[in-house]
Amino acid sequence: MKYLKFLLVGIFFGIVLVKSEAVSWFRIYEMFRFQSFHMYGIIGTAIATGLLFLQISKRKHLKNIIGEQIDAPKKEEGFIRFIVGGSIFGLGWALIGACPGPMYILLGTGIYSMIIVIIAALLGTFIYGILKSKLPH
Amino acid sequence: MEFILNPWPWYISGPLIAFVMAILLYFGKTFGMSSSLKTMCSALGANKISDFFKFNWKDQRWNLTIVLGAIIGGFIASQYLSNDIPTDLNPTTITELQQMGFENPGATLVPNEIFSLESLTSIKPIILLIIGGLLVGFGTRYASGCTSGHAITGLSSLQKQSLIAVIGFFIGGLIMTNFILPLIFKT
Numbered sequence: 001m002k003y004l005k006f007l008l009v010g011i012f013f014g015i016v017l018v019k020s021e022a023v024s025w026f027r028i029y030e031m032f033r034f035q036s037f038h039m040y041g042i043i044g045t046a047i048a049t050g051l052l053f054l055q056i057s058k059r060k061h062l063k064n065i066i067g068e069q070i071d072a073p074k075k076e077e078g079f080i081r082f083i084v085g086g087s088i089f090g091l092g093w094a095l096i097g098a099c100p101g102p103m104y105i106l107l108g109t110g111i112y113s114m115i116i117v118i119i120a121a122l123l124g125t126f127i128y129g130i131l132k133s134k135l136p137h
Numbered sequence: 138m139e140f141i142l143n144p145w146p147w148y149i150s151g152p153l154i155a156f157v158m159a160i161l162l163y164f165g166k167t168f169g170m171s172s173s174l175k176t177m178c179s180a181l182g183a184n185k186i187s188d189f190f191k192f193n194w195k196d197q198r199w200n201l202t203i204v205l206g207a208i209i210g211g212f213i214a215s216q217y218l219s220n221d222i223p224t225d226l227n228p229t230t231i232t233e234l235q236q237m238g239f240e241n242p243g244a245t246l247v248p249n250e251i252f253s254l255e256s257l258t259s260i261k262p263i264i265l266l267i268i269g270g271l272l273v274g275f276g277t278r279y280a281s282g283c284t285s286g287h288a289i290t291g292l293s294s295l296q297k298q299s300l301i302a303v304i305g306f307f308i309g310g311l312i313m314t315n316f317i318l319p320l321i322f323k324t
Contacts, residue, residue, distance in 0.1 A: 003198065003199060003202045005164065006164075006166075006199045006200075006202040006203050006206065007202050007203075007206040007209075008206065009157060009160055009161060009164075009203055009206060010202065010203035010205060010206015010207045010208075010209070010210060011207070011209050011210040011213065012153075012157065012206075012210065013154075013157045013203065013206065013210060014206065014207040014208065014209065014210015014211045014212075014213070014214060015210045015211075015213060015214040015218065016145075016153045016154060016157070016210075017154075017207075017210075017211075018211055018215060018218075018219070018246075019141075019144060019145040019150065019214055019218065019219075020144070020145050020147065020149075020150030020153075020154075021144050021224055021246075022150065022154075023211070023246055024243075024246050024247070025246065025247040025248055025251075025252075026224055026226055026230070026234070026242050026243050026246075026247075026248070027224065028314075029230065029234065029314055029318075030226055030227055030230045031310075032310045032311055032313070032314035032315065033230060033233070033314060033315065035226075035227040035229055035230045036226070036227050036230070037147070038147050039147075040147075041146075041147030041151060042147045042150045042151045042154065043151065043284075043288055043289070044151065045148055045150075045151025045152055045155075046151040046152065046155045046158075046289050046293075047155075047288070047289060047292045047293050048151070048155075049151065049155035049156075050155040050158050050159070050290070050292075050293030050294075051292075051293045051294075051295070053155060053158075053159045053293070054293055054294050057162075064162060064163050064164065064165045065163060065164055065165055066165045068165065070162050070163060071162075071294070072162065072167070072290050072291070072293065072294035072296070073167050073290075074296070075281065075282070075287075075291060075296050075299060076298070077298070078298065079301060081279055081280060081281065082280050082287075082298050082299075082301040082302040082305060083301050083302075083305045083308075084280075084305065085275075085278070085279025085280030085281070085302070086276065086280040086287070086301065086302040086303065086304065086305020086306050086308070086309065087276070087305040087306075087308045087309035087312075088272055088275055088276030088279060088280075088305075088309060089272065089273055089275075089276030089277050089279075089280055089283060089305070089306060089309060090276070090305060090306040090307060090308060090309020090310040090311075090312075090313065091272050091276070091309040091310070091312065091313045091317075092268075092269045092270070092271070092272025092273035092274075092276055092309075092313075093273060093284075093306065093309070093310055093313075094309065094310040094311075094312075094313035094314045094318070095265060095268065095269040095272065095313050095317075095318070096251075096265070096266065096269030096270065096273065097247060098247075098273075099170070099171075099273065099277075099283045099284040099285075100170040100171040100173065100174060100273065100277060100283050100284075100285075101170040101207060101283075101284070101285055103270075103273070104170075104173075104204050104207045104208050104211070105207045105208065105210060105211035106211060106247065107208055107211065108207065108208035108209060108210065108211025108212040108215070109211040109212065109214070109215035109246060110212075110215060111246065111247055111252050112254060113251075113252045113254065113256075113257060113262075113266060114252075116257075116263065116266045116267060116270065117266050117267075117269055117270040117273075118270065119270065120266065120267045120268075120269070120270025120271045120274065121174055121270040121271070121273045121274030122174055122177055122178055122181070122274060123271060123274060124174075124270060124271040124272065124273065124274025124275035124278075125171075125174040125175055125178050125275065125277070126178050126183050126187075126274075127271070127274075127275055128189075128274070128275045128278040128279055129175075129178065129183060129186075129187040129189035129278070130186070130187050130189075132187075132189050135279065
């Protein structure tokens, strides 16, 4: 059962995002209207804790279970892809109030119309794959 | 039990999300939810059409397992770990949304006006769901990451590309919420 640990991580992730209200469409609206600190608090403390973890890992040379140094994957070079791709994602995030994780989690909470969103997101991913060579990165 | 059933404060939730990132790095994987969409495309046959999807998707089954877990986690949290306390939104937010025609802002996780099954009998909510999904799917792959990959993992590891991507998330999000949503929900 090498997948069991990932199933448990997923369950934990789903519970945390529901209980933190990060899956709430209304919380995302409120965030982009700068009317609440809640989402900024969540993202800010997540980054601060993550930063602390990665700095400790680096200094103490912490290894992962396959014996490699723990480090975050390096992003590709580029500018346009991040600013334009990011903005396109941001438009969708604010419209449906869900980024990819919450799309699945909300489906689990019984929001069945998320299936339409997920299928459309698969289609969007597919369209990117087709157009990739024609887009500036 | 009360503190479990009530909504969790941000200063508890944020570190718990960082824990998810940390444990996945410890398992030799990464925290990136949008990658699951690419994996599913490949598994569904997109690898026969575009090189972008030509990789052994079976190596990514761990990521699909997380997706399955996330769905189960959503179910458990909503069924067994929640009370019916509405989201404690800013009163200004509630008034604004009511003026846009949303009936009970914060009473549910998502507005019934867009997501309820009854709403799917009219065309507008369906179009919004499809456009939203397309933007998220296309945008995350173009930017090669979403909130988990860029905002959490990328910024935690001080990568400039992720900062640019997160600035992009906010450009798009601010435009949608402040300029486009008011046009879509004009009353």
